[in-house]
Amino acid sequence: MQIFSGSFKTVKIVGQHIISALSNHMLKKFNNHSRRQLSYLIRSHKESPDNFFKMMRTYVNKPSVKAIIDFLRCKSTFKAALDHINYNTTDNYLYEQFVYWINAYARKDTSAPLIDFFSGTQTLNSVCKDFIKFCFSQNIMLDKTKTLYSFNYHNQLSDDVVKKELLSISPKKTLHLLGFGLDTGDYEKSLADFLITQNKAQHVYLYGFDPYAAHGEGIHYLTEKQLKNTNLQFDIVIARWVLHHIPLKQRWSDFIRCINRCHSQAMVLIIEHGFINNKSVLPIEKKFYHVLNAFFDIVANIGLRPHYFMHSMPEIGKNFFIDYLKPEDFSMIKRNVSINNITQSIYNIGPNFPHQTICCMRTYK
Numbered sequence: 567m568q569i570f571s572g573s574f575k576t577v578k579i580v581g582q583h584i585i586s587a588l589s590n591h592m593l594k595k596f597n598n599h600s601r602r603q604l605s606y607l608i609r610s611h612k613e614s615p616d617n618f619f620k621m622m623r624t625y626v627n628k629p630s631v632k633a634i635i636d637f638l639r640c641k642s643t644f645k646a647a648l649d650h651i652n653y654n655t656t657d658n659y660l661y662e663q664f665v666y667w668i669n670a671y672a673r674k675d676t677s678a679p680l681i682d683f684f685s686g687t688q689t690l691n692s693v694c695k696d697f698i699k700f701c702f703s704q705n706i707m708l709d710k711t712k713t714l715y716s717f718n719y720h721n722q723l724s725d726d727v728v729k730k731e732l733l734s735i736s737p738k739k740t741l742h743l744l745g746f747g748l749d750t751g752d753y754e755k756s757l758a759d760f761l762i763t764q765n766k767a768q769h770v771y772l773y774g775f776d777p778y779a780a781h782g783e784g785i786h787y788l789t790e791k792q793l794k795n796t797n798l799q800f801d802i803v804i805a806r807w808v809l810h811h812i813p814l815k816q817r818w819s820d821f822i823r824c825i826n827r828c829h830s831q832a833m834v835l836i837i838e839h840g841f842i843n844n845k846s847v848l849p850i851e852k853k854f855y856h857v858l859n860a861f862f863d864i865v866a867n868i869g870l871r872p873h874y875f876m877h878s879m880p881e882i883g884k885n886f887f888i889d890y891l892k893p894e895d896f897s898m899i900k901r902n903v904s905i906n907n908i909t910q911s912i913y914n915i916g917p918n919f920p921h922q923t924i925c926c927m928r929t930y931k
């Protein structure tokens with residue numbers, strides 16, 4: 567297994583030389599930064615949750631349930647901390663909405679589930695359900711386009727890896743791509759266009775599996791039963807920001823079945839977040855990272871796909887589930903698929919919060 571850390575454009579040198587390694591987008595931001603922010607940007611070019619914890623410790627240096635709740639209850643301090651952690655949060659619609667909603671939730675009298683989560687008597691999933699109910703009870707409404715645009719930097723980081731991997735596949739006349747938990751499949755469509763323009767295929771057939779999707783045009787959606795019984799074979803399987811939403815009982819069976827349905831020389835791409843490998847991180851800090859990550863995920867999903875929560879009306883958010891993957895889950899997948907010859911490359915790509923990890927698997931039957 568190969569493990570790569572940091573952005574693809576990362577270089578190990580600091581100072582002036584790093585400028586040549588920055589993308590245009592970053593360069594523009596870079597020029598706008600004050601000297602203090604600039605030095606932080608240089609230090610944090612290898613973006614990871616480690617930087618999140620380093621910075622958080624300057625704001626909550628003795629983490630306790632009370633200190634964390636107090637920190638969340640002070641909107642300006644919390645926003646300032648986020649701006650220090652990620653250079654891209656300033657003027658970012660989604661981060662602003664996230665700060666607003668988490669602060670409102672922490673300040674309400676009944677924020678007991680959050681306190682109970684930190685104290686260990688509530689799961690991440692149950693506090694998330696309570697947060698969802700709170701947001702909808704307060705008539706949350708987000709702008710889809712602005713939410714989508716807020717992900718530009720995340721997408722830029724993941725595209726660097728995903729497209730580099732896709733460029734390494736051998737050309738075929740037609741490719742069969744399955745989006746696992748793809749919703750409308752806009753991302754999968756953009757990758758299909760990329761593969762065609764790069765002469766990797768003349769046509770890409772798009773398939774989808776997602777029980778709560780708003781069906782997108784041009785995608786052949788499969789039910790669970792169809793997925794079990796299909797004779798289709800896939801060349802590419804993509805699960806972006808999905809697996810942590812699938813209840814543990816069914817998470818691996820459905821996904822591993824899809825991998826077993828792959829052609830020889832297929833590619834499986836998993837884009838996930840939430841891994842914390844740093845042993846010095848305290849359990850309460852880990853919980854803090856996970857609850858922030860999950861609430862960010864919820865606010866983003868409300869912005870992008872409110873139907874995901876409305877699907878179970880009158881009970882809002884009934885289908886929503888969250889439990890982050892563990893790093894060892896990737897090796898577990900490899901052990902449990904029925905394909906002997908499979909390689910994995912893992913990329914930790916940032917930003918500092920919420921961080922993304924990509925696992926690219928290649929099958930050789």
Ligand SMILES: C[S@@+](CC[C@H](N)C(=O)[O-])C[C@H]1O[C@@H](n2cnc3c(N)ncnc32)[C@H](O)[C@@H]1O
Pocket residue numbers: 746747748749753775776777778779805806807808811812813867874
């Ligand atoms: C965060 S969204 C990601 C959507 C899309 N992959 C993207 O990158 O924009 C999570 C998706 O997982 C889907 N999902 C939830 N539970 C699922 C399950 N059991 N099996 C497959 N997909 C599921 C949801 O409907 C939702 O579309």
